[in-house]
Amino acid sequence: MKTTEKSVSDVLDDKKYKYGFQTLIEADTFAKGLNEDVIRAISKKKNEPQFMLDFRLKAYKKWLTMKQPEWPNVHYPPIDFQDVSYYSAPKPKKKLESLDEVDPELLRTFEKLGIPLDEQKKLSNVAVDAVFDSVSVATTHKKKLMEVGIIFCPISEAVQEYPELIEQYMGSVVPVGDNFYAALNSAVFTDGSFVYIPPDTISPMDISTYFRINTEETGQFERTLIICAENSYVSYLEGCTAPQFDTNQLHAAVVELVTMDNAEIKYSTVQNWYAGDMETGKGGIYNFVTKRGKCVGKNSKISWTQVETGSAITWKYPSCILQGDNSVGEFYSVALTNGYMQADTGTKMIHIGKNTRSSIISKGISADHSSNSYRGQVKVNKGAANARNYSQCDSMLVGDKCSAHTFPYIESANSSVQLEHEASTSKISEEQLFYFEQRGISRENAITAVINGFCKEVFKQLPMEFAVEAQKLLTLKLENSVG
Amino acid sequence: MLEVKDLRAGFDGSEIIKGISLSVKAGEVHAIMGPNGSGKSTLAKVLAGHPSYEVTGGEISFNGENLLEIEPEQRALKGIFMGFQYPVEIPGVNNAEFLRMAYNARLVNEGQEELDPLDFDDILTEKMKMLSMEKKYRERNLNDGFSGGEKKKNEILQMAILQPKLAVLDETDSGLDIDALRVVSDGVNKLKSADNALILITHYQRLLEYIQPDFVHVLSQGKIVKSGEKGLALELEAQGYDWLTPTN
Numbered sequence: 001m002k003t004t005e006k007s008v009s010d011v012l013d014d015k016k017y018k019y020g021f022q023t024l025i026e027a028d029t030f031a032k033g034l035n036e037d038v039i040r041a042i043s044k045k046k047n048e049p050q051f052m053l054d055f056r057l058k059a060y061k062k063w064l065t066m067k068q069p070e071w072p073n074v075h076y077p078p079i080d081f082q083d084v085s086y087y088s089a090p091k092p093k094k095k096l097e098s099l100d101e102v103d104p105e106l107l108r109t110f111e112k113l114g115i116p117l118d119e120q121k122k123l124s125n126v127a128v129d130a131v132f133d134s135v136s137v138a139t140t141h142k143k144k145l146m147e148v149g150i151i152f153c154p155i156s157e158a159v160q161e162y163p164e165l166i167e168q169y170m171g172s173v174v175p176v177g178d179n180f181y182a183a184l185n186s187a188v189f190t191d192g193s194f195v196y197i198p199p200d201t202i203s204p205m206d207i208s209t210y211f212r213i214n215t216e217e218t219g220q221f222e223r224t225l226i227i228c229a230e231n232s233y234v235s236y237l238e239g240c241t242a243p244q245f246d247t248n249q250l251h252a253a254v255v256e257l258v259t260m261d262n263a264e265i266k267y268s269t270v271q272n273w274y275a276g277d278m279e280t281g282k283g284g285i286y287n288f289v290t291k292r293g294k295c296v297g298k299n300s301k302i303s304w305t306q307v308e309t310g311s312a313i314t315w316k317y318p319s320c321i322l323q324g325d326n327s328v329g330e331f332y333s334v335a336l337t338n339g340y341m342q343a344d345t346g347t348k349m350i351h352i353g354k355n356t357r358s359s360i361i362s363k364g365i366s367a368d369h370s371s372n373s374y375r376g377q378v379k380v381n382k383g384a385a386n387a388r389n390y391s392q393c394d395s396m397l398v399g400d401k402c403s404a405h406t407f408p409y410i411e412s413a414n415s416s417v418q419l420e421h422e423a424s425t426s427k428i429s430e431e432q433l434f435y436f437e438q439r440g441i442s443r444e445n446a447i448t449a450v451i452n453g454f455c456k457e458v459f460k461q462l463p464m465e466f467a468v469e470a471q472k473l474l475t476l477k478l479e480n481s482v483g
Numbered sequence: 484m485l486e487v488k489d490l491r492a493g494f495d496g497s498e499i500i501k502g503i504s505l506s507v508k509a510g511e512v513h514a515i516m517g518p519n520g521s522g523k524s525t526l527a528k529v530l531a532g533h534p535s536y537e538v539t540g541g542e543i544s545f546n547g548e549n550l551l552e553i554e555p556e557q558r559a560l561k562g563i564f565m566g567f568q569y570p571v572e573i574p575g576v577n578n579a580e581f582l583r584m585a586y587n588a589r590l591v592n593e594g595q596e597e598l599d600p601l602d603f604d605d606i607l608t609e610k611m612k613m614l615s616m617e618k619k620y621r622e623r624n625l626n627d628g629f630s631g632g633e634k635k636k637n638e639i640l641q642m643a644i645l646q647p648k649l650a651v652l653d654e655t656d657s658g659l660d661i662d663a664l665r666v667v668s669d670g671v672n673k674l675k676s677a678d679n680a681l682i683l684i685t686h687y688q689r690l691l692e693y694i695q696p697d698f699v700h701v702l703s704q705g706k707i708v709k710s711g712e713k714g715l716a717l718e719l720e721a722q723g724y725d726w727l728t729p730t731n
């Protein structure tokens with residue numbers, strides 16, 4: 001069906017990147033280059049306590065000994081880390097006391113991105129931390145959240161206001177030397193969000209951070225830390241866009257999540273960084289991100305949902321360390337690549353506690369000249385009796401110039417575990433299939449229905465406006481793939 | 484219709500059903516009662532052909548065919564319906580669309596044309612009315628986020644649409660409040676005919692006040708320890724199951 005294929009590609013091409021504008025604003029930007037003095041300067045700029053500077057310097061020393069990873073299935077010229085500026089912030093007129101004092105130009109930028117921040121228009125049911133290049137420029141609903149004891153603020157503020165929490169938890173999930181980009185981030189991170197949900201608290205609203213890269217030759221190194229204490233729950237959303245430049249921008253973030261007994265964090269991402277020119281592949285964001293959650297407490301749960309639709313290169317594995325007994329890790333992903341995008345994404349589920357369960361549902365859709373790889377690791381330690389994992393990776397190709405790859409790694413040191421890995425569109429849970437079969441529906445029809453259905457579920461986890469757009473895109477692809 | 488002879492079956496290497504014989508004729512309603520763990524649900528799953536359960540001995544024939552050689556999907560198409568105790572949630576799959584898939588599978592099997600969504604809608608509307616089901620059921624995803632009672636109602640809706648020859652209802656009454664129980668029972672009663680048969684698996688006598696069984700069988704430790712008529716259920720209600728426990 002050549003004609004159908006073409007129309008689908010056309011539709012995709014028509015979806016021009018609508019966030020590609022740059023805001024002209026006076027900025028305080030560091031000269032390019034990285035050395036110990038730059039790190040000291042960032043730390044000073046942020047007015048950080050000594051422990052934070054020590055953390056950064058330790059990470060930097062580690063980073064110097066490390067190499068850029070070569071194992072991902074992505075290809076790009078080596079990055080010159082001395083040709084990047086490590087700090088850029090819009091110049092504030094004075095210290096901000098309230099949202100009303102945020103530079104109107106910045107407010108307009110976020111409004112244009114669909115994220116109104118001013119007090120009258122702000123999203124009523126979502127608290128937003130807006131990060132512009134290296135700094136957080138506004139955080140909404142802070143007071144309302146504080147009333148129930150929830151801390152939601154820029155991480156640079158948290159370093160000063162809640163140093164004991166930061167010192168205890170930062171690096172507790174992603175150690176400074178974890179990998180090349182995490183080490184770099186640990187040395188030079190500039191801002192990001194901090195969330196603390198106290199015990200027995202269900203966050204009254206969704207909490208979100210919106211990341212915007214604005215300056216052309218600046219790297220964005222943000223750091224997010226979310227701690228959910230006993231019996232608490234929060235749903236967190238992250239959105240990202242960047243202007244259209246012909247050069248590549250580096251985005252190397254670290255996200256750490258911590259859940260205590262019976263706590264749950266649901267972390268959703270809609271990543272729509274500029275992906276580079278559709279025809280030539282020029283420009284776009286290098287998205288090298290380390291995201292990891294640790295279920296410290298019993299019966300706790302961390303659920304990652306990601307819809308990856310942008311970036312020239314994505315290197316990202318939102319993972320769960322299931323330390324507490326009966327803890328649950330989930331990873332739901334739809335990764336779309338088109339144009340000349342390259343994605344190597346997936347997850348790691350590390351089972352440490354007893355009866356820990358994890359599920360991985362990855363949907364990779366590749367079109368045009370793009371390359372889409374799923375890379376996932378399920379590791380079960382000796383003590384993780386009765387651990388269970390279900391992994392399913394589904395790849396779909398649109399056209400004949402793209403590629404899809406699956407790299408599953410399974411490692412088990414305990415014999416009582418139950419691990420299932422499906423690398424095609426063939427199986428979901430046996431129970432579901434049996435249900436269909438018991439109604440006289442063939443296995444094949446059952447699988448198709450469940451897979452179509454499950455993708456819908458990934459989108460359903462997202463806020464309405466993102467979900468609708470994502471769903472439309474998927475429907476187009478699926479219509480094309482059937483038959 | 485259904486002949487079960489000295490059936491032995493289990494799960495994961497352990498034998499749960501230890502020699503059951505049962506004969507069900509068209510037009511009959513059989514109730515199978517018994518304490519938790521007696522093997523009631525296992526029997527239902529074995530009849531439906533659940534892949535996790537292993538038959539280790541005995542025979543099952545359905546309208547003269549050896550059921551044990553038939554795949555679950557084919558068993559369903561031949562008219563065996565199982566009302567699940569815990570219907571699985573299938574997110575993303577629209578309930579009405581699922582029902583149409585099941586209905587069409589049967590039509591195709593009988594060599595008939597499939598129904599399009601509009602034609603099927605008439606059938607669905609009628610059956611939903613019969614079960615006093617709200618419209619929302621058709622919009623929702625299959626069992627997804629349904630309460631226990633809603634799931635059970637949805638099972639009976641499927642039964643109403645598929646019109647099976649033999650329906651095995653596994654603990655359909657559990658999780659239902661009294662109003663829902665009445666509606667579900669009324670629905671099941673309307674579906675009864677001289678041509679079909681019903682096996683009701685239940686822990687409590689309550690359901691049998693609404694759906695009158697012709698026979699009651701008491702299952703304990705994988706065996707039928709007593710069979711009788713309707714009155715047996717009342718005896719059980721008064722005396723519990725202990726007096727029927729087999730002595731080995």
